[in-house]
Amino acid sequence: MLIGTPPAAPPPTQGMSDDERRQCLIAVVDDDPFIREALVSWLAFEGLHYAAFADAESLIAVAQTHSQHMWLPCVTDGVMRPVYGAVLDFNLTGLNGLALAHTLVEQQPSVVVVLISAALEQELRLHGTRPAQVAYLRKPFELDALAYALLGTIA
Amino acid sequence: MIDSRTTLLIAAFLYLVLPIAVLWMLWRERDRVHLYWALASVCMALGILLISLRHVWPDWLTYHAGNTLLMSSFLLWAQALKRLRASAWPLPTLAACVALCTVIYSVIDWTVSESVRGASMRVVMGSLAMYVAAQAIHLAQATRSANATAIGVSFGVTGLAFVWHGLVVATGNDPNPFSNTWNASLLGLAGLVTAVTCQLSFVGLTLDLYAGDRVQYRTDTLVKKQTLQLQQQMGAMERQSSLRLAAASLAHEINQPLTAALTNAQLAQRALSLPEARLHVANQMLDKIADNAKRADHILTSIMDASESKTVQLTTVDVASCLATALEQVQYDLQRDQVSVVFNPALHHHPCSASPLELSQVFVNLLRNASQALRDQPIRHVHIWSEVQADTLSVGFDDTGPGLSFDAQPNAPRVFQTNKADGLGLGLTICHTLLERMHGHLTLHNLAQGGVRAHVMLKTPSAEVA
Numbered sequence: 247m248l249i250g251t252p253p254a255a256p257p258p259t260q261g262m263s264d265d266e267r268r269q270c271l272i273a274v275v276d277d278d279p280f281i282r283e284a285l286v287s288w289l290a291f292e293g294l295h296y297a298a299f300a301d302a303e304s305l306i307a308v309a310q311t312h313s314q315h316m317w318l319p320c321v322t323d324g325v326m327r328p329v330y331g332a333v334l335d336f337n338l339t340g341l342n343g344l345a346l347a348h349t350l351v352e353q354q355p356s357v358v359v360v361l362i363s364a365a366l367e368q369e370l371r372l373h374g375t376r377p378a379q380v381a382y383l384r385k386p387f388e389l390d391a392l393a394y395a396l397l398g399t400i401a
Numbered sequence: 402m403i404d405s406r407t408t409l410l411i412a413a414f415l416y417l418v419l420p421i422a423v424l425w426m427l428w429r430e431r432d433r434v435h436l437y438w439a440l441a442s443v444c445m446a447l448g449i450l451l452i453s454l455r456h457v458w459p460d461w462l463t464y465h466a467g468n469t470l471l472m473s474s475f476l477l478w479a480q481a482l483k484r485l486r487a488s489a490w491p492l493p494t495l496a497a498c499v500a501l502c503t504v505i506y507s508v509i510d511w512t513v514s515e516s517v518r519g520a521s522m523r524v525v526m527g528s529l530a531m532y533v534a535a536q537a538i539h540l541a542q543a544t545r546s547a548n549a550t551a552i553g554v555s556f557g558v559t560g561l562a563f564v565w566h567g568l569v570v571a572t573g574n575d576p577n578p579f580s581n582t583w584n585a586s587l588l589g590l591a592g593l594v595t596a597v598t599c600q601l602s603f604v605g606l607t608l609d610l611y612a613g614d615r616v617q618y619r620t621d622t623l624v625k626k627q628t629l630q631l632q633q634q635m636g637a638m639e640r641q642s643s644l645r646l647a648a649a650s651l652a653h654e655i656n657q658p659l660t661a662a663l664t665n666a667q668l669a670q671r672a673l674s675l676p677e678a679r680l681h682v683a684n685q686m687l688d689k690i691a692d693n694a695k696r697a698d699h700i701l702t703s704i705m706d707a708s709e710s711k712t713v714q715l716t717t718v719d720v721a722s723c724l725a726t727a728l729e730q731v732q733y734d735l736q737r738d739q740v741s742v743v744f745n746p747a748l749h750h751h752p753c754s755a756s757p758l759e760l761s762q763v764f765v766n767l768l769r770n771a772s773q774a775l776r777d778q779p780i781r782h783v784h785i786w787s788e789v790q791a792d793t794l795s796v797g798f799d800d801t802g803p804g805l806s807f808d809a810q811p812n813a814p815r816v817f818q819t820n821k822a823d824g825l826g827l828g829l830t831i832c833h834t835l836l837e838r839m840h841g842h843l844t845l846h847n848l849a850q851g852g853v854r855a856h857v858m859l860k861t862p863s864a865e866v867a
Contacts, residue, residue: 280657280692281660283661284661284689287682288664291668389668
């Protein structure tokens with residue numbers, strides 16, 4: 247069962263093989279440490295690289311310290327990797343998830359973003375439009391739905 | 402030529418008889434105005450009769466008393482009309498005016514000749530009649546009543562007739578109104594017409610005014626009722642929206658650990674479903690699920706603690722006033738459900754140790770429950786009683802409803818336990834909690850004759866001190 251809506255366009259996995267994707271990195275931004283931890287556990291379980299942040303500003307700060315903007319250091323091995331996708335909480339202190347999604351999409355149009363929030367989608371719409379690359383999942387969500395939205399597969 | 406004596410006697414007769422009709426017609430209104438009016442008419446009748454007996458009885462009785470009665474009657478008429486305009490003389494003033502009339506007559510009687518005396522008296526009477534006419538016209542302007550106008554016109558004509566007669570007499574004619582001269586006849590006729598017109602118009606006038614009052618009263622009642630209804634609806638809406646807000650914030654708080662736990666659980670499932678199950682991942686996830694469940698519990702507990710102030714300031718409270726406040730608040734519910742409440746505040750002036758706001762809230766909840774329970778019952782009464790035994794004050798609400806179906810009777814009511822189709826069962830729990838804070842107690846049990854008794858027990862102030 248899908249909670250929320252799948253992305254308007256399918257994830258841009260074309261041109262990127264599974265191996266190539268595994269060289270990339272997925273960013274997780276949620277101010278709730280428990281959710282952050284759960285997501286990170288799942289990404290680790292799937293064998294994906296990831297970087298986790300409590301708010302949008304710290305992600306931007308880390309990304310801006312590097313010449314290539316959409317590269318982030320992986321938590322596990324500290325290697326800089328390009329951002330393939332991001333799981334963003336909507337309610338963040340400071341910049342909200344939607345604004346961060348816009349920033350990411352602007353910098354790297356092929357990025358896949360999943361917004362997660364306890365709010366209804368129509369409430370979210372009040373805060374602005376969602377780019378086509380951005381999917382929305384309402385908390386609590388099925389892991390299958392997140393996998394599909396992020397990776398285009400049911401892992 | 403109309404026989405003036407006959408005319409005047411008929412007028413006197415009418416002045417005596419018509420007030421009886423007036424009083425009879427207006428008996429239900431029970432206002433002092435009618436008594437003033439009837440008394441004025443009787444005075445007029447007696448005055449005329451006394452003067453007509455001037456050859457039989459001595460002057461001091463006929464002329465003196467008669468003229469005083471005539472003058473008093475005008476004053477009383479004026480008083481009745483003034484009272485309708487809510488500008489009546491105080492009784493001492495009225496008495497002083499009557500006394501003044503006697504003095505005026507006495508002065509005229511002693512100082513001037515008989516013919517001048519008659520003329521002067523007629524001018525005085527005429528002025529008084531015109532004063533009454535002026536009062537009636539004022540009233541007509543204020544109330545737009547044609548009946549008041551009719552009274553004003555007929556008194557005005559009478560007044561003019563009096564003055565006219567006085568002036569004619571002053572020129573040397575017979576002073577006697579019973580003399581059958583044409584001007585005496587005119588005076589008699591004016592008196593007769595006034596007698597009939599004024600009595601009937603007065604009845605019409607008061608009925609007009611009371612009808613207006615009744616419409617006003619009905620409108621006021623309706624407006625009051627609608628205001629009350631609106632207030633109730635707004636209160637309900639406020640309660641609903643604050644409940645919704647609370648629910649939304651609660652949902653948001655609970656959603657976080659729920660999301661984390663769900664993600665953890667599904668990851669554990671995946672770890673276990675692999676051909677080579679990764680047990681350590683599953684174990685880790687189970688620990689995290691447990692953590693998240695604890696976190697959810699912690700959130701709930703802290704919200705409950707925050708929403709509940711555990712201590713209340715206990716003061717000495719009059720149960721009757723708390724009951725009255727509560728009844729005011731549930732007035733709309735009781736009206737809607739057509740429930741009658743047997744409550745005599747005088748019987749419930751017992752002091753108890755409580756917090757007035759909380760205690761009223763308890764009573765409101767119990768009365769609302771009773772009202773809702775009675776909604777579809779053939780007999781819908783709530784009987785409120787109270788009694789003091791040793792250091793305990795009992796307040797009871799006995800209804801004629803269907804009774805309790807759940808067996809909570811000897812125990813404290815449990816949350817979400819309800820007989821109502823549309824209720825959550827929170828009302829009784831709230832009552833119980835509130836009473837506990839006030840060191841009180843609530844029991845519910847079915848009555849032998851049917852219905853429920855909600856029995857509130859509170860401590861008396863002396864018990865709290867001890």
